[in-house]
Amino acid sequence: MTHFNITAIGNAIVDVLAKVDETFISNNNLQKGGMTLIDEDQAEAIYSNMPPAIEKSGGSAANTVAGLVSLGGSAAFIGKVKNDQLGAIFTHDLKSLGVHYTTTPSQNGLSTARCLISVTSDAQRTMATFLGATKEITKNDIDEEIIENSQVIYLEGYLWDEQNAKDAMREAVRLALKHGREIALSLSDSFCVTRHRTEFLELIKNSVDIVFANEAEVTELFNNSNVIESAKELSKICKVAAITLGSQGSLIISDDGVYVIEAGKNLNVVDTTGAGDLYASGFLFGYTQGYSLDECGRIATIAASEIIQHMGARPEVSLADLK
């Protein structure tokens, strides 16, 4: 089998993106800047209130592999769509990049997941996610041969919201440890951290090498509003802690030391959807090439800077040309 720099396990989602007024967020009971889980009826109700939208493949970990491959890396993805039109779109958009994606689509039940993304004029994105077919993933979808042939297994924290998905993640962790592979985890969202704090801490301590978090997520994880203290706490229980700080840049902490990475400059920020996902793309590309952590942070910043300058969370140009 081909060798992969990373295999990512995450929710297979098509994004529905629209520019909205601030009032849209409050009128639809959304948490600005956060991710709210919704059922199909809520999805219909919010969608019917949305302005005209565009559809673009998304999903946090799937965005990360799309970015990594655009940088020149190799990747596999594990996540569940239904055998429907949106599932075909999601599948096409990954496979056409050269991502190895063979998870069997579900034939019945809920439709392919979609994330309604409301982008306000401050470029902030607010998400409402109907998980749909992603809930059908089981540990049988975790292909041992793929895990064995990957340098790093990348886990999306969002998957902790569903028992089946959590079981699949635990299976991926078991297989990664069995084959001596490294494990990376994205904390995904501060509300997601609130929901799963204890399990995340236990998982990180026992199994995870690299953790990606933003300020809200890492402070929530340690219930400590000081981001530097929280980041240091995190670095004590994993190998590398990569903390994104929005327009302030990012921090990478490991036994080697603390690296302060500057943010991109002179950016025309349009939509922050996918900023964290693409930071992980760049970091993991550099990491799996054996680059220094400083260099990993530099490439991470380039990838994140591209994604926030247009609508949607998949690169619009070859990231390899930017690094």
Place this chain on the structure above:
Amino acid sequence: MTHFNITAIGNAIVDVLAKVDETFISNNNLQKGGMTLIDEDQAEAIYSNMPPAIEKSGGSAANTVAGLVSLGGSAAFIGKVKNDQLGAIFTHDLKSLGVHYTTTPSQNGLSTARCLISVTSDAQRTMATFLGATKEITKNDIDEEIIENSQVIYLEGYLWDEQNAKDAMREAVRLALKHGREIALSLSDSFCVTRHRTEFLELIKNSVDIVFANEAEVTELFNNSNVIESAKELSKICKVAAITLGSQGSLIISDDGVYVIEAGKNLNVVDTTGAGDLYASGFLFGYTQGYSLDECGRIATIAASEIIQHMGARPEVSLADLK
């Protein structure tokens, strides 16, 4: 019933847009700059070769009503989707603009139409269209009350490619004439003109007030490579001939005289998809407000200039703010 500035009858299509190399066009046997009709198997084959794409509602006449409403006008649309995910997207994107759209979706048969749009680095768009459910339209879908309450009935030339759709168009023409409404026609595509030259000429002579065409279409209609001569020929058989000339601007010819309209200046042209459709939006907005033909041309140019500066054929900002 509400009064509408225009009612448009056209193919209900979701666009699948991707940036491609020139070789993609030849490798997939597409006519650069044109529109090729394809079946579902060909759509699958071409799509599988396409890079990652975005999905955005399209359809020539539907784009025109979206633009007209964005300018502040009122519109209805008649066109057929299937009751599937892409049909729901198309319907949402029109209704959320305030367009009156009540055509019953088909429940069985082919899926909602999609147009695979390949955008090359010269911003030219090449289209391959799977007509799908649009073929299910019949004359029963033409609502007399809507026609009666519309100032102008706008017909998309592309619909001449299917017998059912053509019958529906002829019914719309009959009802428009019965109620003394004006009729506008877009010639759509030069290959479409080749296929239907005789019928288009007959239709224009007998029923059409306003004709929209680009250089390739009007010269093809009269089999005369001189665009000025062809435009004058056209103006003899209708009330207003609006001829778009790409970066050269446009010509509007009527009994009142000939108006030469300058093209937009300092444009960052990204994707010409929808340029003609949005020209018609602006023209018909002005026309139904009773503006001078010169002013209609000016607004048409503003609308077309917005659409070619981003991917896709639906406005990304309120056009009312630009006029």
